Amino acid sequence: MLIGDVAKQSGLTVDxxxxxxxxxxxxxxxxxxxxxxxxxxxxxxxxxxxxxLNATGMKQADRIHYAALRQQGDATLSERREMLELHRETIxxxxxxxxxxxxxMDRKVAAYHEMEAK
Amino acid sequence: MLIGDVAKQSGLTVDxxxxxxxxxxxxxxxxxxxxxxxxxxxxxxxxxxxxxLNATGMKQADRIHYAALRQQGDATLSERREMLELHRETIxxxxxxxxxxxxxMDRKVAAYHEMEAK
DNA sequence: GCTTGAGCTGGAGCGTACTCCAGCTTGTAG
DNA sequence: CTACAAGCTGGAGTACGCTCCAGCTCAAGC
Numbered sequence: 001m002l003i004g005d006v007a008k009q010s011g012l013t014v015d016x017x018x019x020x021x022x023x024x025x026x027x028x029x030x031x032x033x034x035x036x037x038x039x040x041x042x043x044x045x046x047x048x049x050x051x052x053l054n055a056t057g058m059k060q061a062d063r064i065h066y067a068a069l070r071q072q073g074d075a076t077l078s079e080r081r082e083m084l085e086l087h088r089e090t091i092x093x094x095x096x097x098x099x100x101x102x103x104x105m106d107r108k109v110a111a112y113h114e115m116e117a118k
Numbered sequence: 119m120l121i122g123d124v125a126k127q128s129g130l131t132v133d134x135x136x137x138x139x140x141x142x143x144x145x146x147x148x149x150x151x152x153x154x155x156x157x158x159x160x161x162x163x164x165x166x167x168x169x170x171l172n173a174t175g176m177k178q179a180d181r182i183h184y185a186a187l188r189q190q191g192d193a194t195l196s197e198r199r200e201m202l203e204l205h206r207e208t209i210x211x212x213x214x215x216x217x218x219x220x221x222x223m224d225r226k227v228a229a230y231h232e233m234e235a236k
Numbered sequence: 237g238c239t240t241g242a243g244c245t246g247g248a249g250c251g252t253a254c255t256c257c258a259g260c261t262t263g264t265a266g
Numbered sequence: 267c268t269a270c271a272a273g274c275t276g277g278a279g280t281a282c283g284c285t286c287c288a289g290c291t292c293a294a295g296c
Contacts (some may be wrong), residue, residue, distance in 0.1 A: 014272090016254065018275090019255085034263070035274065081230035081231065085223075092220065131284090137285085178282070
């Protein structure tokens with residue numbers, strides 16, 4: 001898989017993939033004879049996971065830290081677990097806030113409907 | 119209420135309040151004899167609402183648009199309602215994603231625990 | 237009436253997370 | 267063998283959302 005294929009399948013741009021490699025979010029892949037990046041299939045799952053961390057509000061710096069731990073192998077398992085447990089708690093908080101705001105939107109929309117009806 | 123009081127009660131900084139005024143998120147308040155901003159109590163509710171829109175991922179540009187509509191009064195009611203209805207849908211989507219990711223965190227954490235136990 | 241804290245304006249600076257570009261090399265299709 | 271698309275590097279530029287600063291005025295306490 002060349003970088004363009006990864007871009008197409010992951011939804012990231014080629015530039016973003018190289019940027020993620022530069023900052024340590026994605027491990028530098030092998031190169032072919034022409035010096036081009038050749039990725040394994042597994043990178044797609046990793047990118048998807050990164051996107052989920054991102055979409056749930058994990059900071060770049062923390063994602064980079066997690067990626068670094070992951071590359072260090074099994075010795076970092078418990079630290080990674082702790083990071084995920086922490087993140088899980090922040091997701092829970094955001095979730096609660098979202099639900100509150102969703103309820104607020106419902107009330108506001110209903111109120112607007114009433115005002116429009118008058 | 120002077121700007122410092124609003125800052126304390128809203129949790130925003132004085133600089134942010136002036137910035138929000140500059141970009142149109144907060145209506146320019148009256149000024150006292152010395153030229154200082156004097157806010158009504160209602161600004162606090164408005165700020166809280168803005169924060170909720172913000173925290174649930176509404177873009178600055180859209181919040182500004184909503185604020186502008188609000189200042190134009192009742193004629194914009196239905197447009198505002200539509201914006202909130204749209205935002206409600208995006209919140210729902212984010213909520214679903216968050217719940218998925220929360221479940222993923224749970225699975226990962228459990229898996230890590232297992233690997234650590236070995 | 238002097239000090240000190242709060243407020244004012246206009247504009248510069250910053251952190252995050254990309255995004256784009258120039259100038260070059262490589263690979264595939266006609 | 268020649269286009270031309272895709273890839274490479276290093277570095278500059280961008281968008282968003284604040285945040286800070288200089289240099290000034292205003293207000294309240296001693």
